[in-house]
Amino acid sequence: MTVPSRRFCVAPMMDWTDRHCRLFHRQLTRHALLYTEMVTAQAIRHGDRQRLLGFDPAEQPVALQIGGSDPALLAEAAKWGEDFGYAEINLNVGCPSDRVQTGRFGACLMAEPALVRDCLGAMRQAVGLPVTVKCRIGIDEQDEEEDFARFVDVVSEAGVTVFIVHARKAWLKGLSPRENREIPPLNHGRVYRLKQRRPELEIVINGGIVSLDEAATHLQHVDGVMLGRAAYQTPWLLSEMDSRFYGSPAEALSRADIVARMKPYVARELAAGVPLHAITRHMLGLFHGVPGGRWWRRVLSEDGVKPGAGLDVLDKAMGEVAARIAAE
Known part of the structure; x- marks a missing residue:
């Protein structure tokens, strides 16, 4: 290696x-x-x-x-x-x-x-x-x-x-x-x-x-x-x-792109019995300092810990962020 x-x-x-x-x-x-x-x-x-x-x-x-x-x-x-x-x-x-x-x-x-x-x-x-x-x-x-x-x-x-x-x-x-x-x-x-x-x-x-x-x-x-x-x-x-x-070309990625990249992994882990919050607790700071960041954290913290929480929680959190950005 x-x-x-x-x-x-x-x-x-x-x-x-x-x-x-x-x-x-x-x-x-x-x-x-x-x-x-x-x-x-x-x-x-x-x-x-x-x-x-x-x-x-x-x-x-x-x-x-x-x-x-x-x-x-x-x-x-x-x-x-x-x-x-x-x-x-x-x-x-x-x-x-x-x-x-x-x-x-x-x-x-x-x-x-x-x-x-x-x-x-x-x-x-x-x-x-x-x-x-x-x-x-x-x-x-x-x-x-x-x-x-x-x-x-x-x-x-x-x-x-x-x-x-x-x-x-x-x-x-x-x-x-x-x-x-x-x-x-x-x-x-x-x-x-x-x-x-x-x-x-x-x-x-x-x-x-x-x-x-x-x-x-x-x-x-x-x-x-x-x-x-x-x-x-x-x-x-x-x-x-x-x-x-590292001199690598900068990727034109948004925070939403990162969430999209995580979804296949989240889906796989959910199918294996991993609770959503075990993953999303690490993602709470992704929208730190930008419009909608507080709502992102709130949805993941409150809905992500509920029994059976799934990808819809990520979608809801992203929707809250998008709404706040649009209101700016």
């Missing part, structure tokens, strides 16, 4: 970037690298792998993010990811939730760079895919310069050359996961300096990036940009990505 471009990525986000979300995002951008929600290595060993790892080939390129701290178990999970056809395997060393800490994975592993190195080394030996790591610039009282530099130096001994860095510390005590995404101050300059110090590494920056203009500024200093909540809450910005960052 061709090594994916990480020039622009959509972040792994728990409860958000499931297969329906990724399929929707893929209608907007052909080139951005998409990531799964984090899946624990333990779940991959013992759980329903088709449910946990299955995805539509139309989502490619898509990377699998794994959580864990047992090198052998992570190697096994990575191999399953390769067998399912993912383009990359990523190790989560950035999630600060209590549940993750209890399982000894996520951001707490930044205190154990040698263990992270061993985990990634085992994963690399198990697969032929790129193996990458997503981390913070530090945790708790760690020094953002010295401790982070030491973390990267030790971890890179495993042969890993791609670091996706959320430019905030994670405070493992005293802040909730949501607060850890907002309260610790951003330090994008720290990520820039990592690239300057280790130019041979591929550095992707994440955290607090809300527009493509901001992304373009970051790309003057690092190799790639990863958007999280902005890509999810205002997904239309993804429609400009291919022409702006």
Whole structure:
């Protein structure tokens, strides 16, 4: 498989970037690298792998993010990811939730760079895919310069050359996961300096990036940009990505075209027993900031959750949007 471009990525986000979300995002951008929600290595060993790892080939390129701290178990999970056809395997060393800490994975592993190195080394030996790591610039009282530099130096001994860095510390005590995404101050300059110090590494920056203009500024200093909540809450910005960052001819697509593209997939999933809202909840932001956007969200939120909701709900929502646009 061709090594994916990480020039622009959509972040792994728990409860958000499931297969329906990724399929929707893929209608907007052909080139951005998409990531799964984090899946624990333990779940991959013992759980329903088709449910946990299955995805539509139309989502490619898509990377699998794994959580864990047992090198052998992570190697096994990575191999399953390769067998399912993912383009990359990523190790989560950035999630600060209590549940993750209890399982000894996520951001707490930044205190154990040698263990992270061993985990990634085992994963690399198990697969032929790129193996990458997503981390913070530090945790708790760690020094953002010295401790982070030491973390990267030790971890890179495993042969890993791609670091996706959320430019905030994670405070493992005293802040909730949501607060850890907002309260610790951003330090994008720290990520820039990592690239300057280790130019041979591929550095992707994440955290607090809300527009493509901001992304373009970051790309003057690092190799790639990863958007999280902005890509999810205002997904239309993804429609400009291919022409702006990959040199692809711009498609003259409207938001209505994207809805039309989604309909065959929605119909197939409905036939398989998937409730409509499981898909359309990811589409709520499609008309953000345009006439009728509030009505689009209202119809999908209220009618989409009703038993037996089908494609007629999408049609009704589009009708509400069209009526508001016509009234402008």
